[in-house]
Amino acid sequence: MKDNKTKIKQVLVQNIKKYRAGLKLTQEQAAEKADITLKYWQRLEMTSQTDLPSLPTLSKIAKALEVQGSDLLRE
Numbered sequence: 001m002k003d004n005k006t007k008i009k010q011v012l013v014q015n016i017k018k019y020r021a022g023l024k025l026t027q028e029q030a031a032e033k034a035d036i037t038l039k040y041w042q043r044l045e046m047t048s049q050t051d052l053p054s055l056p057t058l059s060k061i062a063k064a065l066e067v068q069g070s071d072l073l074r075e
Contacts, residue, residue: 019065034064
């Protein structure tokens with residue numbers, strides 16, 4: 001289970017960074033757009049942090065990055 005969660009987190013981090021860079025948003029701008037704290041956004045982009053966002057938060061992140069939630073979890 002832990003390996004699976006780690007893999008999901010790695011994919012999520014990679015996609016969040018990719019889509020944020022594509023929109024040329026800073027972490028601060030992306031966090032503001034998603035209505036979450038900068039500190040939480042920074043944690044999301046760290047593979048060393050294994051916590052995963054809730055579905056409502058994942059939805060807010062996807063909306064801020066102008067993608068579907070499923071896009072954030074796709075390898």
